[in-house]
Amino acid sequence: MSGPYITNDKKINGALKPSAATGVPGLDDILSGGFPRGHLYVIEGDPGTGKTTIGIQFLMQGAAQKEPVLYVTLSESKSELEEGAESHGWSLKGIDVYEVLPTEQSLRPEDQYSHFHPSEIEFQDTTQSILEKIEALKPQRVVIDSLSELRLLARDSLRFRRQILALKHFFANRGCTVLLLDDRTTEGHAGQLQSIAHGVIMLERLQREYGVERRRLRVAKLRALRFREGFHDYTIETGGVTVYPRLVAGEHRQEDPEGVATSGIGALDALWKGGIPRGTSTLVVGPAGSGKSSIATTYAIAAAERNEVAAIFNFDETLSTIYQRSLQFGVDLRAYLRSGMIQIAQLDPAELSPGQFISQVRSAVEKDGARFIVIDSLNGFLAAMSGEHMLIAQMHELLTFLNQRGVVTFLVLTLSGMLGPNMSMPVDMSYLSDNILVLRFFEAGGRLRKALSVVKKRSGKHEDTIRELSFSPRGIVIGEPLTAFRGVMTGVPIDVGPSSVPKRAADESDPA
Numbered sequence: 395m396s397g398p399y400i401t402n403d404k405k406i407n408g409a410l411k412p413s414a415a416t417g418v419p420g421l422d423d424i425l426s427g428g429f430p431r432g433h434l435y436v437i438e439g440d441p442g443t444g445k446t447t448i449g450i451q452f453l454m455q456g457a458a459q460k461e462p463v464l465y466v467t468l469s470e471s472k473s474e475l476e477e478g479a480e481s482h483g484w485s486l487k488g489i490d491v492y493e494v495l496p497t498e499q500s501l502r503p504e505d506q507y508s509h510f511h512p513s514e515i516e517f518q519d520t521t522q523s524i525l526e527k528i529e530a531l532k533p534q535r536v537v538i539d540s541l542s543e544l545r546l547l548a549r550d551s552l553r554f555r556r557q558i559l560a561l562k563h564f565f566a567n568r569g570c571t572v573l574l575l576d577d578r579t580t581e582g583h584a585g586q587l588q589s590i591a592h593g594v595i596m597l598e599r600l601q602r603e604y605g606v607e608r609r610r611l612r613v614a615k616l617r618a619l620r621f622r623e624g625f626h627d628y629t630i631e632t633g634g635v636t637v638y639p640r641l642v643a644g645e646h647r648q649e650d651p652e653g654v655a656t657s658g659i660g661a662l663d664a665l666w667k668g669g670i671p672r673g674t675s676t677l678v679v680g681p682a683g684s685g686k687s688s689i690a691t692t693y694a695i696a697a698a699e700r701n702e703v704a705a706i707f708n709f710d711e712t713l714s715t716i717y718q719r720s721l722q723f724g725v726d727l728r729a730y731l732r733s734g735m736i737q738i739a740q741l742d743p744a745e746l747s748p749g750q751f752i753s754q755v756r757s758a759v760e761k762d763g764a765r766f767i768v769i770d771s772l773n774g775f776l777a778a779m780s781g782e783h784m785l786i787a788q789m790h791e792l793l794t795f796l797n798q799r800g801v802v803t804f805l806v807l808t809l810s811g812m813l814g815p816n817m818s819m820p821v822d823m824s825y826l827s828d829n830i831l832v833l834r835f836f837e838a839g840g841r842l843r844k845a846l847s848v849v850k851k852r853s854g855k856h857e858d859t860i861r862e863l864s865f866s867p868r869g870i871v872i873g874e875p876l877t878a879f880r881g882v883m884t885g886v887p888i889d890v891g892p893s894s895v896p897k898r899a900a901d902e903s904d905p906a
Contacts, residue, residue: 414535414571417455418448420637420753424613424622429593431534431571433617434562436541436587438576439597443609444630445575446470449537450479450489451634452573456535457488464533465491466524468543482634492527494520517547521557525564536565539575541587558590592617598625605744611637627749638749641756643794651800655766658696661872662689665848665857670829674852675793675803677823680833682808684844685863685870687711688719689831690768690804692870695725697766697802698735704766705737705758707751709774713740723869737762743775748788751775755792759799767796770806776821790826797828828852833863836882838889845882846872 413428422428429435437445453463465486467475472491479486521544528536538544548554558574565572574587588594594614599607610625628637654669663669670676670693678686694704708716716738720727730736739754758764769775776785796803805827809819824830830850835842844863848856860882862873879887 414452415455416448417451417453417458418635418637420626420628420639421448421635423639424626424637425616426620426622429571429573430619432566432569433592434565434572434574434590435593435595436574436576436591437595437597438578439611440599441577441579443597443599444628444635445577445597446475446478446539447482447630447635449539449573449575450475450484450486453489453535453537454484461534462531463489463535464528464531464537465489466494466527466536466538467491468494468520468538469540471495482632484634490531490533492524494523517544517549517553517557520544520547521561528565528568528570532568533570536570536572537575538572541574541576542579555590558587562590588615591615597628608747610747610749627747629747629750638747638753640749641752641788641791641795643791643798646795646798648798648800655693655802656696657689657693657870658699659692659870659872661861662692662870665831665846665859665861665872666829666851667855667857670802671851671853672802673797673800674828675797675805675826676829676831677805677807677827678831678833679807679819680809680846681811681835684833684835685846685865686806686808686833687716687770688723688865689833689846689870690770690806691716691720691725691727692723693802693804694736694766694768695720695727695730698730698733701735702765703735703737703758703763704768705739705755705762705764706768706770707739707741707755708768708770709741709743710771711740713738722867723865724867725869737764748785752788752792756795759796759801764801766802766804768804768806770804772805772807772821772823786821786823786826789823793826824850829856832883834883834885836879836885836887838879838887845876847883 412431413422413425414431415428416422416425437448439445449465453465456463465475470478472493475491476486524538544557545554548557561572574591576587593616595611596614597609597611599609601607608627609629610627612625613621613623622639622642624640626637626640628635651671651673653672654666655672656663656669678690680686691706694706697704706716717727727736727738731738737758741751741754755767755769758767793803805823807819807821807823827850829848829852831846832849833844833846836845837843845860846863847858847860850856859875861875864871864873876882876887878890880890881887
């Protein structure tokens with residue numbers, strides 16, 4: 395099920411019984427509160443997908459709430475679990491760990507079974523010892539790691555299924571919330587438990603041609619309760635698993651924002667007939683070096699001057715390059731960073747998943763109160779994630795979310811090529827953007843100059859002239875309309891009248 399998400403709290407005998415919070419950041423949001431208590435759940439994934447980490451986080455959350463909890467391990471020793479916990483900065487204090495592992499004595503020849511299949515003795519002994527431990531401890535949360543061992547001991551799928559059904563009823567009668575971890579390393583694992591379990595979470599690890607592996611999960615089943623469908627990215631870092639729920643823009647609708655965002659430069663704002671409407675996205679497109687980032691930074695500074703938090707997500711440049719560029723047109727960006735009015739995140743796309751990036755943008759808006767967002771540039775983001783699918787769909791959802799929150803968003807996109815009519819966009823973002831500002835180089839008077847023009851404004855009128863763009867220590871300079879030329883946007887214009895290209899002042903420079 396999907397839709398308006400509600401809590402999974404249930405009434406038991408007339409009393410409200412809260413869900414069991416997972417202890418995994420982001421996962422409770424997907425499950426609408428956590429795992430409904432008293433049921434059995436399967437966490438399924440290949441080795442290395444984080445099943446054990448999620449299991450420990452689930453038990454740590456219970457231990458923090460003073461609940462008795464039990465970790466039953468059939469594959470790893472307690473010392474191995476403790477080493478894994480220490481790598482995350484955790485302690486297993488408060489978690490009972492019960493080892494069901496073969497001992498060294500099982501290696502002796504006289505202890506090898508010869509007349510009976512191991513399932514006839516070991517399987518019964520294993521399950522009986524687990525039940526006795528649970529009867530003695532009476533835990534509210536149990537993790538069993540892993541089902542592969544039980545499946546191998548059971549000998550055949552029918553016996554295994556019946557045993558899991560028996561365990562399910564055993565745990566339900568004692569009010570236990572149980573996670574069964576399945577590493578899918580044995581034959582016949584597919585679909586074995588999905589019809590038995592109350593819920594199933596599937597973990598995946600995807601290979602990339604470059605950079606870190608991408609991990610994602612989906613809730614394949616959560617019986618009779620609402621959850622957030624689809625794939626959700628997650629990471630395993632020091633501190634555990636963090637899940638980044640898929641953004642659903644429709645859940646964040648607000649009243650239509652009012653007003654406009656200005657740059658503080660009269661001639662630039664005049665191109666938009668007063669400013670850029672709030673709650674819209676603006677695509678700033680042009681060749682490399684044409685001034686796209688400088689214009690976006692100018693708007694961010696103007697937002698900070700209005701006491702609005704601006705967040706810049708940079709994929710291409712170092713922080714020192716950004717600082718130096720702002721100093722060249724008379725602004726010390728670091729002062730705004732120290733005040734917190736401008737935030738700059740220098741991102742490495744090779745170490746980032748789409749869901750993780752969208753989560754960072756969302757956090758800047760919801761937690762830090764950002765009202766102005768710059769993504770610089772889309773080229774770095776898209777190129778480094780070229781193997782990913784549905785990136786455009788995710789960007790559409792992100793922009794819709796930002797628009798509905800009244801945020802002004804700038805998307806910087808670099809064209810391939812420098813001059814001529816054959817420049818092209820690596821990805822067509824024009825239909826997603828509410829506004830488009832185009833920058834171009836053009837040749838005039840033996841110099842390479844810059845021009846800019848507003849070509850789209852979804853709501854309201856805009857100026858349709860082409861003006862020269864230049865930069866000086868005083869900031870951005872917008873010239874008069876280039877009426878004496880035709881074909882400026884091609885890069886090689888034709889002079890059709892008296893030149894209107896102003897001469898550069900002696901102190902002018904062009905840092906962009």
